[in-house]
Amino acid sequence: MTSSTRRRSTPASSPETSAALYLRRSSRKDLGANRSLREQETECRALAARLGLDVVEVYEEQEGTGASMRSRKRRPKWEQALADLDAGDRFRTVIVWALDRADRRGADVLAGLLTRHAATGRRILGVDGTDTSDERQRLATIIRGEIAREEAENIAKRVTRTKRTRRADGRWLGGRPPFGLRVVEGRVEPDPDTAPVARRIADEVLSGRSLWSIAADLNAEEIPSPSGVVKGWRVNSLSQILRAPAFAGLQSVRERKPSGGWPAIADVYLDEETRRPVSVGVGVITPAERSRILAALESRTREDARDVRRGKREVRSLLGDVLRCASCGGRTSVSGSGARKSYRCAALATGRECAAPFTAPRDALESYVGERFLTTLSTLEPSDDLLVEVAARWVARVEPGALADRQEAEDAVAALDADLARARRLAVSGVLTEEEAAEEMSRLRRLRVEAVDRLAALPTPAIDVSPLLDLVQSREAWEGLPVDERRSLLPLAIHEIRVLRASGRGVRFRPDERVEIIWHA
Incomplete structure (x- = not known):
């Protein structure tokens, strides 16, 4: 199901007596407490009817869109619902099935939401009893939000562990395999329909032909591209197919970038003990052929060249990013x-x-x-911030170890501050008894003092902007x-x-x- 917004075509009542519904379902496989969108809508409409509210709009989020901070996925319909709620010109109530179905980013985000709604008269109501305009629920809502955040984090960790196990076992992790392959019982194998074309592409690269000329021939022959588009072959799509580890029957792994995104091309996954590539089935090409193909591609690359030893790119041009x-x-x-x-x-x-x-x-x-x-x-x-940032980058180059040590120590202090804040909230809410809270707070304060001492003992690299x-x-x-x-x-x-x-x-x-x-x- 794709993201959508359904607006009522009949004249709406006043904003005070109007409401919008927000619906989101995590996964088709997530049953039990996870209601379907239709079930959520039915229960939300029933709540609106009991409260005498006229439903004027329904926001449906795309299935699988994360509600947690960890997922880093945008939820455009939730963002739109909150923006329209803040505007308040059509409705001043948003009804959700459960608040954690809408937002699992924790206490910090919820606290700001609750404060804003208390000041503006807006509210989010939940079939689960949530009411962000009720001051008596503020603390309980924040605690529930924090519990939901922790649950989302734990789920993500379990998924990561499961993927790690499946990856090490050579099982396909999901998604569409590279062109020319299909997935059968968790392993890849050549697809009878597309493997001949995929093999032809590999053979032509091995014979010395350029990707541009191969793409031109495939388009001239009107052979459908991986997306099914006639004359849709491009140099980039061919490069991605050939570089994909699974194209050679090898397991893959991606590391998230500092920006939060993911690289377009995965790396070959190496067994943690043997440091050897793990097979995920039978590819269109062999691992040896993959090495030859990558070498051929890199020898023709004008913009960058792959540094095989480090798995990073050796930059050959200065302006490629901008x-x-x-x-x-x-x-x-x-x-x-x-x-x-x-x-x-x-x-x-x-x-x-x-x-x-x-x-x-x-x-x-x-x-x-x-x-x-x-x-x-x-x-x-x-x-000026720009000068300081450039100078700091220079310090990072000449003293990388010192900055890394300081960053690690600062992160440890910040993590303990967050643990202390959470312990205080749980103590105030009654989740922790007075004795439990005293013991936990004492332990965390002791650890924080030690972390601060470690940070203070580290030298601070001098950032000199004068040369710039x-x-x-x-x-x-x-x-x-x-x-x-x-x-x-x-x-x-x-x-x-x-x-x-x-x-x-x-x-x-x-x-x-x-x-x-x-x-x-």
Whole structure:
């Protein structure tokens, strides 16, 4: 079921006597206390009728959308329901089946919600008895919200443990397998319908053909892409298929990025004891062929090259994260060799359409952007947040161990502060007896003192911004940084760089006329 909003077509009553329903179900497999959307709606409408409220809108969240902080998934219908409730021009009551079905982000989020509703006369009612406008329920609601948060965390941990076990056993973890494969009894095997095409793709890469030419042939022959679209083959889709560990019958694993997202391509999962790849079935290609294919792909890569030993990318271009084509807004790639390398609109390499794709000499463009970046830094006040952040990154480079130790110690103090706050709430609510609360609080305070002492004993690396205010010094420091570190610094100040197409063939590159730098506000 997809997210949807159903609005009543007949004239609504006043906002004070109107209500909206919010419905969300975690999973089709989660039975028991988890009601279907139709069951939830029936019970919510019954509550509205008992209270004399006219239901004017129904918000239905997509199935599987997480309500917890851990899931990091957006819930657009819940966000919309809360925004419309705050507006209050159509309704001032939202009815849910149970508050933890709507929000499991814990006491901090709920406390703000309750305070806002008490001040504005809005409310969330639950079939479970929740009433966010009732001051007498405030503490109990917060405690229930905290219990729901802990339950969500525990569920997530159990799921993680289950996946770890299934991964180590070589079982497919779920989702659609790579093109050319199907899942049978928890293991992958070649799909009779699509495996021949998948094998052809692999053979052509092994023979030296480029992904662009393979995609062009598949589109010309009108062979449906993995999504079923005719002429839908792209270089990126071919690359993802070939790089997927399961394509070679190998188990995969993904590590969440610091931003909260997930990488598009998974890594090969290694057994924790033997450090050898774990099989998840029979692939379209063999692991040995996969190694040859990856080597072939990497040898042709213009933008980046994979560092096999560390499992990270060795950055070859400075502007890849922020550079865009001014015509189509698309990302860019690097072409050419030696001193003649150029940035260009990626549409030229992937077969996408662009009305005015650009090319620009790499060295000249990077030099221009680097100089603009350093000049901007030199004009800032010493206390400016951007200067401090750039200087801190430099400290992290020259003293990574010291910063990591401090961060770990600070996290330990913060975690104990959170435990103390939670213990106080549980004591006030009566969940803990007076004796239990005294014992727990004493233990946590003792641990916090020890954590604070450990933090105090660690040296604080000095963050000196003065070199960044001197263009001569900053230029020397900039040139001494590896490309990947310079690349990570640019997005701190630059939102996007747009490059226009040259006015004519052979026209000299003038960055002040063709390059627009969009700075962060």
